[in-house]
Amino acid sequence: MKIKNICCIGAGYVGGPTMAVIAHKCPDIKVTIVDINEQRIADWNNEDVSKLPIYEPGLADIVLSARGKNLFFSTDIEKAINEAEMIFISVNTPTKTYGVGKGMAADLKYIELCARQIAEVAKDDKIVVEKSTLPVRTAQAIKNILENTGNGVNFQILSNPEFLAEGTAIDDLLHPDRVLIGGDTDEAGQKAIGALVDVYANWISRDKILTTNVWSSELSKLTANAFLAQRVSSINAMSELCEKTGADVNEVAKAIGMDSRIGSKFLKSSVGFGGSCFQKDILNLVYIAKSYGLNEVADYWEQVIIMNDHQKRRFGANIVKTLYNTVSGKKIAFLGWAFKKDTNDTRESASIYVADDLLYEQANIAVYDPKVKEKAIYRDLNYLSTRTEEENKKGVTVHIDPYEACKDAHAIAVLTEWDEFKTYDWQKIYDNMKKPAFVFDGRNILDEGALRDIGFIFQGIGK
Numbered sequence: 534m535k536i537k538n539i540c541c542i543g544a545g546y547v548g549g550p551t552m553a554v555i556a557h558k559c560p561d562i563k564v565t566i567v568d569i570n571e572q573r574i575a576d577w578n579n580e581d582v583s584k585l586p587i588y589e590p591g592l593a594d595i596v597l598s599a600r601g602k603n604l605f606f607s608t609d610i611e612k613a614i615n616e617a618e619m620i621f622i623s624v625n626t627p628t629k630t631y632g633v634g635k636g637m638a639a640d641l642k643y644i645e646l647c648a649r650q651i652a653e654v655a656k657d658d659k660i661v662v663e664k665s666t667l668p669v670r671t672a673q674a675i676k677n678i679l680e681n682t683g684n685g686v687n688f689q690i691l692s693n694p695e696f697l698a699e700g701t702a703i704d705d706l707l708h709p710d711r712v713l714i715g716g717d718t719d720e721a722g723q724k725a726i727g728a729l730v731d732v733y734a735n736w737i738s739r740d741k742i743l744t745t746n747v748w749s750s751e752l753s754k755l756t757a758n759a760f761l762a763q764r765v766s767s768i769n770a771m772s773e774l775c776e777k778t779g780a781d782v783n784e785v786a787k788a789i790g791m792d793s794r795i796g797s798k799f800l801k802s803s804v805g806f807g808g809s810c811f812q813k814d815i816l817n818l819v820y821i822a823k824s825y826g827l828n829e830v831a832d833y834w835e836q837v838i839i840m841n842d843h844q845k846r847r848f849g850a851n852i853v854k855t856l857y858n859t860v861s862g863k864k865i866a867f868l869g870w871a872f873k874k875d876t877n878d879t880r881e882s883a884s885i886y887v888a889d890d891l892l893y894e895q896a897n898i899a900v901y902d903p904k905v906k907e908k909a910i911y912r913d914l915n916y917l918s919t920r921t922e923e924e925n926k927k928g929v930t931v932h933i934d935p936y937e938a939c940k941d942a943h944a945i946a947v948l949t950e951w952d953e954f955k956t957y958d959w960q961k962i963y964d965n966m967k968k969p970a971f972v973f974d975g976r977n978i979l980d981e982g983a984l985r986d987i988g989f990i991f992q993g994i995g996k
């Protein structure tokens with residue numbers, strides 16, 4: 534079966550870039566991305582591609598190459614479902630904020646709504662692809678919903694988790710380490726898998742397209758994120774020990790990373806990992822393990838989160854301690870708000886929690902981030918409900934000029950590893966700060982020696 538028409542439900546950080554790349558690489562396939570968020574769809578359709586809802590290096594060019602030809606963004610969900618042979622579900626699966634599993638389990642209400650809508654609308658056979666990250670065995674629930682419509686339509690459910698990282702999404706999609714597709718082991722399941730393999734084979738060599746049963750595929754996604762986050766928590770645990778012992782975490786990371794069994798990637802010590810995936814997916818894994826009575830498995834993975842929370846907390850606490858045990862009324866400049874460089878995404882960014890702790894200590898925070906908008910920064914803080922919106926407005930200012938953000942500051946905290954921070958005129962920044970002038974480099978990106986020579990009191994992570 535050759536796929537000619539694809540629909541993707543969810544025009545977010547995954548649906549948008551993933552489908553844009555499929556459309557770009559497969560000119561014979563019509564790809565329609567739909568969403569209930571009208572503003573988001575309007576932004577994807579904006580003539581001015583600098584206004585796309587997501588910032589990713591290379592994304593605008595890919596969208597421009599296919600939009601209006603074989604790539605469409607729409608709010609007409611029913612029409613797109615109806616026309617498609619293959620439907621990707623790429624909606625959000627956040628941590629539940631209510632009811633059983635609150636704060637741990639994945640909230641699958643958006644997934645279920647999609648399945649119900651597909652069941653209601655579909656008039657002919659469809660392949661439904663789970664693109665969202667889902668708890669293992671979700672495909673069974675989707676199947677139950679789809680198979681009980683009584684309208685004679687046949688559905689195949691595939692799991693095709695997405696491994697792209699934000700900030701490098703386009704490169705990750707164009708040159709993935711592997712593509713994973715899980716499906717039923719019977720003949721119909723294998724046929725559906727084959728149809729999706731053929732889509733990816735337009736630009737990815739077949740030996741990199743891995744096919745498994747559907748449960749292995751679902752669980753591999755949670756496992757991959759748990760292993761990656763665990764590496765960051767492991768090196769961050771060592772960073773605290775380095776600070777006590779005179780070891781340097783960068784040297785330790787290099788020394789262990791050269792062991793090919795360990796590998797050098799994902800060993801950068803930081804103020805703590807953020808992003809919409811790691812915490813949510815590990816909490817979900819912990820919840821699943823507990824639901825099977827596997828308490829030791831649950832405790833093991835929960836430590837990754839406990840360590841990460843500790844790393845964020847101790848960064849803020851160290852600022853307070855170093856600034857003579859008080860930051861009340863002092864200006865602290867934040868360089869970076871996004872959870873990593875090259876993205877405008879701020880979900881679960883460490884900066885939010887460090888800011889919250891410092892606001893609790895009555896600091897005044899001045900934020901500069903090259904891609905994050907003022908609105909997003911206040912939204913992140915207001916979402917915590919620690920204080921009123923007015924209080925957040927009073928405690929935090931947002932700047933479009935980094936030098937302005939740092940002017941008259943008592944200290945600078947680097948929260949995101951944006952490359953441009955390395956190129957600033959640090960002498961000028963120093964001259965305009967209160968003395969002694971402190972820098973807390975939560976990403977270990979600045980030139981420590983050069984900053985010390987200027988006169989800064991400098992602290993990195995794990996040194």
Ligand code: NAD
Nearest residue numbers: 543544545546547568569570623624625626643665666695
């Ligand atoms: P997102 O919040 O950016 O996008 C999800 C979109 O789905 C939103 O625009 C929302 O309006 C839309 N939506 C929700 N319910 C809908 C419905 N019933 N009909 C139509 N549209 C609906 O989320 P995201 O970051 O793209 O993540 C999507 C999924 O992919 C999640 O399961 C996530 O865990 C997974 N994932 C994310 C990343 C990442 O880097 N962000 C990477 C891999 C996997």
Ligand code: UDX
Nearest residue numbers: 695696697698699799800801803806807808810872873
């Ligand atoms: C992650 C996974 O990498 C990706 O495969 C999955 O599809 C989605 O979740 P993402 O969250 O976009 O991607 O970015 P990632 O590069 O993994 O970084 C996550 C967080 O860990 C960031 O806050 C980053 O700064 C931090 N990190 C990463 C470190 O602190 N040190 C490292 O060595 C690597």
